[in-house]
Amino acid sequence: MKSFTAISIIALAAAAVARPSPGMLARQADTCILDTNTKPVNSQIGASIQQWNDDVNFVNAFLDEAAAFSPDDLHDAADNALTHALDEPCQLGTLTAVVNGASGASLCATQDLSSIFGDHVITNLKNIIANPTDTATVNAAIQDINNFRCCSVLPDASILWTDSAKLAGLSGFPTTAQLPQACSTITCQQSFSGGCQSEFDPLSPGS
Secondary structure, eight states: OOOOHHHHHHHHHHHOOOOSOOOOOOOOSSTTTOOOOOSSHHHHHHHHHHHHHHHHHHHHHHHGGGGOHHHHHHHHHHHHHHHOOOOOHHHHHHHHHHHHHBBHHHHHHHHHHHHIIIIIIHHHHHHHHHHOHHHHHHHHHHHHHHHHHIIIHHHHHHHHHHHHHHHOOOOEEEEEOOOOGGGGGGGOTTTOOOOOOOOBBBSTTTO
């Protein structure tokens, strides 16, 4: 039996949106599940890492199960995946405020995500929502999402989670983004990957 169905994805989305976020600012943007904090304290940093991880896992589940959906279910599941994908830049904003200037790797990751995420994740999900019966469009969109998430977006997220947790002295939070199943079949090329280093690498050692 499939571990995720369109119904379970819809339920996950509802639960994620409904989940309270103690200590967070009130929602300011319709696209954010958890609002950006430009001066986050440690509890907010941890919450942002966890929310971004939840977003990643939700989009992964959609990508892993997309081929099994009917067009109607595909439309609804992609729409719910888009809700979580749109939240990822909100968490990027929070963690960028944490790592700003502290790490060459995180600076690279931030720039890479800002450059590719909209075109290769958000736009492709919108194309699936608009054309759920067009198999060629759907397959091309999913392939492009997987290419860029596997080779750049998810490694970039891992860098930012790791650096943010390290700078804030946090433990027990995700520092490695889980990969969708398709990543095992994708060979990353420089055209997909920003090539950011995977370890904490201060621009000014000892600072």
